Amino acid sequence: MFLLSPSLLNVSAKRFSVRTVACATLGFRPSSSPHDLRNISSIRTATMSTIASESPASKFRLPTNVKPTHYDLTIRTDLDKLTFDGTVTVSLDVKEETKTIVMNSSKLKLGQATAYTAVSQSDPSFSEPSFDEKEKRVSFSFPTAFPAGTQTKLTVGFAGELNSSMTGYYRSSFEEEGKTKYYSLTQFEATDARSAFPCWDEPALKATYTVTMVSKANTVNISNMPITSEKVFSLNDHPELKTLFVDLNEEWKVTKFETTPLMSSYLVAFANGPFEYLESSAKMPLSKRTIPLRIYATKDLIHQAQFALDVKAKVLPLYEKVFEVEYPLPKLDTLVANDFDAGAMENWGLITGRTSALLLDPKKADLAAKKRVVVVQSHEVAHMWFGNITTMEWWDYLYLNEGFATLMGEVIIEGAAFPEFKPNSEFITVHLNRALALDSKLSSHPIEVACPDAESIGQVYISYTFNEQADVYSQIFDGLSYSKAASVLRMLSAYVGEDKFLKGVSLYLKAHLYANSVTNDLWAGISKSTGADIINFMDNWVKKIGFPVVTVTETSEGIKVRQDRFLETGLAEGADNETIWNIPLSILTVDANGEPIVDKTAVLDAREKTFPLDTSKPYKLNAGTNGVYRVLYEDAHLSKIAAEVAKPASVFAVEDRMGLVNDVLALSKAALMKLSNALTLIDALRNEQEYLVWDGISANLSSLSATWWEDEYIRSLLDAFRISLFTPFVKKLGYEYPASENPDISQLRTRAIEQCLSAKDQSVIDELKDRFAQYMKNGDDSVIPADLQGAIYRAAVIYGGKDEFNAVKAIYDKAPTPTSRISAMIALCQTKDSALLDETYEIALKQARDQDVVYFLSGLASNDLTKRSVTRLFQDHYETLYKRFESTFMMRYLVETTYSGLSTQKDLDEMNAFFKDKDTSKYHMGLAQCLDSIRARIAYIKHSSSDVRHWLETWKESN
Known part of the structure; x- marks a missing residue:
């Protein structure tokens, strides 16, 4: 999944007559009289009850007495009534003798369940559903136990509404000839397959799926796999469906799809609507197959989809080559949605995503839009291997999906396909700095979040946020699972070498094809390819909260380095500062000819160590800015660095200069160095020509301006400083964008103009x-x-x-x-x-569309006039917003967007008072991070206002 942000077993049991299945679905025994059959729309909702649990783990994980192996899913979509209904037959391996079968279900009406054993088809068992709404489960208790070691088929009918929630099976809308029209699509990650059909909705419970879609004849059906047959409904061809859906006629059609490989429920996908498509293909290097590729959208949008299709065709073969694992499906589609919660979703064989992530008009596209489409498509294609073929065993290991898709999709493969975008360098600003900013808060969490059961989830969030249980699924889809995870993996790749790293990844994938994995499975693959103890080296990076700052002190013989946990308010103390990380220092020095050399063997694996070094020559730690840490130098050496970066032929590469800018601003915020020293370094970079360095400077100066937004005097001085830095580029580059221009020049022009506008x-x-x-x-x-x-x-x-x-x-x-x-x-x-x-x-x-509300609140929060009034707007409409967005990621985004720019103790007190009596379980990690941000900003203003004012006044007098 890309955030806003940010996948064949034979079924041993025989198939049974659909007529019997249909009868069972509706909750009735087979009858010789067709008049006893009722329309599936009359399914009744069972009485609510609580499912008894046998152990604490079963409160959060489904019982293991049965295991699904195959789903036959038939689903009918009615876009006129905005409803869906259908039946699912699940083939089960009975692992332990049981009378009770428990599965996931949410927001659905269910019929009576029917179960058959493989040896006794003529003697079905029936059970009424018993729901547990809190745990989103349904249980079926049968009169006779199913023996261990047997196969059983369970059939359940279901019905639901196509709402606008952007989760489960939902509706999206578009305008055509002045009328609102609808189509339907799925969004199941993390736990919303259960709201489209009853299932075992856990990533480790992989099964195969055969999907049949029934829809109006003038619409298009798509799913994970290719179509095997599609016909307008007729009684001769589909007698079983007439039994199931009694109102079918020639206005409907039936679409059957091929059976999927083994896959997790959250990757199942289907959609129905008036779609059009563009198509292409990709020749695969290992299998030598030609994979058909399509991108679907409504008629009004399809003309903007070609670029995304071209990107997909370009990157798909690269993944197969790099991973040395064949892409296993016979096709790969993409569906563009008008209403979508996240950025995009990696459903196996059917990627879905929002318009801004997948569309652009080539005649009117800005460079940022092109890069966004490249990143999103490449990220989601990466998931076809990371997440889809090999899937995390449980949501603890989400980063195995998202961290890898971020690194592979947005750095390694993007770098091979679109080197002009310099993705490895841009990663420092887009992901590494974002990760470090988020992870420097006390409310952060480890990359690997332990949540084996409900009790453990409570413990996790007691430790890191509030003393209340979290909705873990939506909370862990954050910058740590994506950006920090990718940053840690990028650091490891740089340390062991990219070739060995990718070889280890290939070994990992091959060892877990169509299976599930945990962290040590990955480390085992890379350990094998490198011969190193990767488990020991990486353990604290994924299992411990936070990251270190490395303090460098010069000695007579070299440098003494010390590690402490870094917080945005300073060094952590006591229990918060116990972790010792294995830190690859990558010490950059120069040789006798003044050429840069890097020592990649230096590792800080203790609290303090001393390394021999000629400190009279230029040196810098974290060469290439691959490490997930900050570096704090003494003032004297920082001055030498500032002098070195000002040279036209500096020994510090663009990535080093980017890292220095980000480090000094973060360290000044934490009161570990003066803000004036950070500004001196930026001032020394006036002759810098690289866009990516200026992009980092731009972001940091904008952050300073937003911090002192209520101090008009400091803001005016900061504005003058920004104008002095960026106006020369505006004058040099102008306002026009030649078609053949280097991307760096285009982006530098845009950034310079935006900074000058912001600085008035x-x-x-x-x-x-x-x-x-x-x-x-x-x-x-x-x-x-x-x-x-x-x-x-x-x-x-x-x-x-x-x-x-x-x-x-x-x-x-x-x-x-x-x-x-x-x-x-x-x-x-x-x-x-x-x-x-x-x-x-x-x-x-x-x-505004649901997916667009966040843009409005973000815009209002960036307007000084409305920075506080938008919080009142949010509070006045809180209940409506909560109800509207409680099932999506959006509520967290809204809280973070609305509040994180505030900067006074009064803001903090009022915020705490407002949320004190609210159920914050859907977003309390984001809320905690907002509170931390405000506290840090209050402290920053307190300890640095005098310093920044004095430096800016001195600068102004001298210019």
């Missing part, structure tokens, strides 16, 4: 306003380069009036691309007019 550079404001005025006058958007549309829209709204606001709103209403729509949403939130803000609030709460 009048010449930039005037240029952007003038371009939007030209657009308003003649409707010609050629004066608005795609890379600048966000900046131009914001300038128009901030410095314009109602006319400009309405013009941007018109773009939002009829946006030509997903990117322009998002830019318009954020821009609308920047107005300073109270009446227009009220209109924005109305759009955000009542008109």
Whole structure:
């Protein structure tokens, strides 16, 4: 899954007559009279009851008395009534003698279950469902026990509504000829397959699936596997379905799909609607097969899908080559959805994702949109191996899926397919710095989150957040499972060598094909390829919370290095500072000719160590910024580093310069160095030409501006400093984007203009306003380069009036691309007019798609005028928002977006008071991180205001 952000066994039991299955599905015994059969829509909901548990573990994990091996799933979709119904027959291996079968079910109406043993088809057993809503389970108790070692088939009918929750089997909408129309699709990760059909909804309980879809004849059906047959319904061809769905006629069609390989329930996918598609293919290097590729979307969007299809065709063969494991499915589709909670989802054979992650108009696409599509498609294709072929045994090990998909999809494979994007370098800003910022909070959690049962989940979150039980599934999909996990794996790859690392990964995959794995399985593969004890080396990196800061002190013989856990408020103490990490120091020095050399053998595996080094020459730890740690130098050496980075031919590579910028700002925030020293380093980089270094500087200066947002004097000085840094690039590069231009130059231009706009550079404001005025006058958007549309829209709204606001709103209403729509949403939130803000609030709460509400709150939280009023907006509509988003990731996003920019003790107190009596189990990790952020910002302002004011005043006087 990509966040916003961020896969053949023979069934031993025989098949049975569908007529008998249909009767059992409805809760009735077979009868010779067809009049006794009832429409599946009349399924009754059973009386609620509590399922008895045999052990503490069974409160959280399903009993192991039976194991599913195959599902026959038939599902009918009615897009007119916005409902679905169907039947599922599950082949079970009985592991222990039992009368009771427990499976997962949520939000479904279920019929009576029927069970047959392989040896006694003529004597079925029946059971009414008994629900446990809290645990999302249903149990069926039968009169006779099923003997251990036998095979049983369980058949259950189900029905549900196609709601707009963006989870389970849900509906999405689009406009056609002024009318709202619908289609349906699935989103099952982590635990929502159970809300589409009753199943064993745990990743380790892999089975094969045969899906049959019944739908209106004028719609398109897609699923994980290719279609084996598709016919308009007829009684001669489908007599069994007429028994199941009594109102079928020639308006319906029946689509049957091939049986899947062994796979986890959360990877099952199907969709129905008026889709169109583009197609291509990929020639695979190992199997020599040609894999057909398609991308589906509604008619109004399909013309923007070609680039995503091309990316998929380019990266799929690379994965097969690198992993030395064949892609096992006969096709790979992608479906673009108007309404989608996450960014995208790796359903095996049918990737799904939101429009902004998968679409772009090649004539109007900005570079950021292209990179986003590349990253998302590559990330999800990586999951076809990491997660789909080999799946984590339980959600403790989510990072085995997401960390690997992030590293492989967004660095290694992207680097091979699109080297011009410099993904390994960009990783430092996009993922490493993000991970370190999140992991420097007391409310952080380890990469590997232990949650074997309900009790353990409570213990995990007692330790790291609040004293209450969490909804672990949605909470662990965060920057630690993605960005920190990928960062740790990238560090290991750099330490052992990428070739050996990838060889170990291949060994790991081959050892667990169509199976499940835990952390040590991966380490075993890499240990075999390297001959090193990877388990011991990596254990604390994935199982312990936090990361170290390495303090460097020069001695007469070299350097003494010490490790402590780093917090955004300083060094951890006591019990919070017990972990000792194995830290690859990667010490960069220079040889006799002044050329850089790197010692990759140096490892800090104790609290303190001394390393011999000639400190009279330039040196730096964490060469290449591959390590997951910060480095704190003495002031004197930091001054030498600043002098070195200012040289045109510095020995410090672009990745080193990026890491230095991020380290000094983080260390100053933690009061481990003066902020003035960090600004001195940035000032020394004025002649820097690399976009990625300036991107890091931009992000850090924006963060400083947001921290001192209520101190007008410091803000004005910071603005002047930012303008002095970025205006030269604006003057040099201008506002036009030549088609053949290097991506770095394009991105540098965009970043420089955005920084000058944010810092209120009048010449930039005037240029952007003038371009939007030209657009308003003649409707010609050629004066608005795609890379600048966000900046131009914001300038128009901030410095314009109602006319400009309405013009941007018109773009939002009829946006030509997903990117322009998002830019318009954020821009609308920047107005300073109270009446227009009220209109924005109305759009955000009542008109915006569910997936888009977060953009509005983000925009409002970035507007100084509404930074606090947006919290009141959130609080006033809390109950409505909670009900609207409680089943999605979105509630966490909304909390984080709304509150994390606040900066006073009053903010902190009011926030604590508001959430004191709320059920925060769906988002309390995000809430805890917000509270930590506010505390850190309060401390930063307190200990650094005088220092930053003095440095900026001195700088201004000297310039």
